[in-house]
Amino acid sequence: MRRDSGRATLAPALLVLLAAAAADAAGPRQVIDAREAGARGDAIVDDAPALQAALDRLATSGGVLRLPGGTYILGAPLVVRGDDVTIRGDDGGELRAAKDFRADAAGALVRNEPPRGAEAQQRSLAIVGVTLDGAGMAGAGVVLERVRDVRVRDDRVRRLRAGGTGAIVVRSSTDEKNDAAEITVADNTIELDQTTSGIVLRNVVNCRVSGNRVQGTGKEGGHGLDLTLSRGCTISDNIVLSADVGVLTDETNEMQVVGNYVFSPRTGFQAEQRPGGRRPANNNTYVSNRVLTGGRGFVVRGSGMMLVANYAAFLKPGPAIWVEAGGTHDVVVANNPSVAEAEGIRFDASDGAVVGNVPISNGTSGIEVNGQRVAVSANAIVRSPVGIRLGDGARACTVLGNSIENTDTALALGGRDHRVQANTGPQAALPERGPGATYGTGEQEVSGVRTTVAADFPDDRYVVEIEWAADPGAREWVAEKTRTGFVIALPKAPPTPVRARWLARGF
Numbered sequence: 239m240r241r242d243s244g245r246a247t248l249a250p251a252l253l254v255l256l257a258a259a260a261a262d263a264a265g266p267r268q269v270i271d272a273r274e275a276g277a278r279g280d281a282i283v284d285d286a287p288a289l290q291a292a293l294d295r296l297a298t299s300g301g302v303l304r305l306p307g308g309t310y311i312l313g314a315p316l317v318v319r320g321d322d323v324t325i326r327g328d329d330g331g332e333l334r335a336a337k338d339f340r341a342d343a344a345g346a347l348v349r350n351e352p353p354r355g356a357e358a359q360q361r362s363l364a365i366v367g368v369t370l371d372g373a374g375m376a377g378a379g380v381v382l383e384r385v386r387d388v389r390v391r392d393d394r395v396r397r398l399r400a401g402g403t404g405a406i407v408v409r410s411s412t413d414e415k416n417d418a419a420e421i422t423v424a425d426n427t428i429e430l431d432q433t434t435s436g437i438v439l440r441n442v443v444n445c446r447v448s449g450n451r452v453q454g455t456g457k458e459g460g461h462g463l464d465l466t467l468s469r470g471c472t473i474s475d476n477i478v479l480s481a482d483v484g485v486l487t488d489e490t491n492e493m494q495v496v497g498n499y500v501f502s503p504r505t506g507f508q509a510e511q512r513p514g515g516r517r518p519a520n521n522n523t524y525v526s527n528r529v530l531t532g533g534r535g536f537v538v539r540g541s542g543m544m545l546v547a548n549y550a551a552f553l554k555p556g557p558a559i560w561v562e563a564g565g566t567h568d569v570v571v572a573n574n575p576s577v578a579e580a581e582g583i584r585f586d587a588s589d590g591a592v593v594g595n596v597p598i599s600n601g602t603s604g605i606e607v608n609g610q611r612v613a614v615s616a617n618a619i620v621r622s623p624v625g626i627r628l629g630d631g632a633r634a635c636t637v638l639g640n641s642i643e644n645t646d647t648a649l650a651l652g653g654r655d656h657r658v659q660a661n662t663g664p665q666a667a668l669p670e671r672g673p674g675a676t677y678g679t680g681e682q683e684v685s686g687v688r689t690t691v692a693a694d695f696p697d698d699r700y701v702v703e704i705e706w707a708a709d710p711g712a713r714e715w716v717a718e719k720t721r722t723g724f725v726i727a728l729p730k731a732p733p734t735p736v737r738a739r740w741l742a743r744g745f
Contacts, residue, residue: 278308281308286312289310290317297320302325321362322363323362330369332370339375341377362387369395374399374432391423393406407439409438409441418439422445423447424447425449427451432455433455436463436478439464440468441468442468444471446472451478452476452481454478471490473495476498485508487508488515498528505535509538509539509540519538520541525544530552532553532554538561554579563586576596589610591615592612605627607632610634611633611635612632614637614638616638616639625642625648626640628653633653636657638658642661648668676744678694681738692722700744701743702715703742706737
């Protein structure tokens with residue numbers, strides 16, 4: 239019994255010893271206090287040498303450089319080497335460029351130095367809770383390249399010089415391949431008083447950009463969030479004020495852009511092909527974003543683009559939402575594009591759908607379509623000169639079940655081969671046209687070989703079926719179409735007048 243009891247108590251004790259040994263083997267992360275490392279943090283002395291020495295100590299083992307409250311003047315950039323390194327600001331720790339700041343090629347207050355070798359990446363870096371003040375000398379706050387598993391969060395970046403690379407920059411070494419991945423840039427505050435971009439993630443795979451606030455200048459070239467060439471990223475709950483482009487996603491793929499607010503941009507959200515680029519953007523989703531005032535709302539060009547439940551208003555010149563030509567299978571669903579000087583929605587791509595939107599008070603039209611095989615369905619258009627316009631280049635579009643109110647012209651139908659059915663205007667159903675549409679129906683007395691029927695149809699793409707009691711088979715007897723209707727032609731005059739029923743259908 240004693241032996242069994244001893245064995246029973248030995249097993250848990252052994253597990254505890256093994257766990258303790260494993261913890262000792264891993265060891266705690268090294269933490270270096272900036273003050274203890276010789277930095278003053280008094281906003282006078284150049285602390286770059288002391289801070290760089292501390293970072294170099296962490297390069298081999300990893301760890302945390304802690305910046306207690308204070309202002310640490312930098313005469314040169316801080317360079318992060320090695321893996322698993324964090325710079326953490328506590329109680330207002332601030333890095334500020336000196337008046338004679340010696341910027342290197344990156345132009346940043348903090349940058350990394352990837353290991354040698356084209357395929358090598360630096361891993362597990364973090365810049366957390368730090369204020370980075372460029373003092374008009376540094377062109378960037380943080381620049382990291384060829385990195386994986388990076389966190390830049392709860393930082394504040396301000397007073398950068400014009401023409402810099404951006405406040406927070408994470409990028410691939412080239413535009414040819416993705417060697418930056420698994421990046422989180424969250425809850426940062428960026429204040430730009432010169433023309434540069436806020437957050438730049440260039441050619442990055444699998445990133446999260448959320449909860450950031452970027453105040454820009456609104457001038458050309460100064461974007462809020464720039465994720466050009468990236469893929470598989472989520473961009474959510476950011477606030478961008480006064481930018482050239484609020485959220486720029488040119489030549490991206492599989493981006494989720496959700497719940498962002500952009501105020502007074504030149505363009506709120508853009509996804510196109512760069513000048514000289516190789517491809518449009520594809521397979522991006524924009525959900526529940528808002529653009530208020532500025533130039534244009536959403537401008538996208540690519541295939542598989544989805545815009546759902548977005549709001550864009552008070553835009554000049556507009557459009558509020560513009561799906562450009564060049565892509566296919568794009569979808570615009572349940573958006574509220576309002577008070578744009580131009581169109582509420584302009585859809586120039588092909589094989590797409592514009593469904594369930596509510597364009598209100600736009601300057602030229604609620605919805606304009608210039609593509610081919612586009613379904614325009616179940617939209618509610620209010621107070622625009624033209625409700626739905628199909629441009630001259632539109633082909634084989636379906637306009638079905640829309641409600642159009644308070645317009646000068648409900649439907650302006652250019653192009654050809656359209657199907658227009660079950661739409662309602664201010665007073666009643668709107669004219670129908672296209673394959674299967676009922677152009678009109680009525681009765682007509684026929685007494686001769688040729689009988690003219692007056693009918694006001696929207697175009698001449700229709701056939702007429704004729705039926706009367708002596709000939710119930712509903713045959714086509716149209717000899718010719720006229721501007722004001724059609725002519726019923728018989729092989730010979732009926733012996734007595736007959737009343738014919740006719741039905742005109744589109745083809």
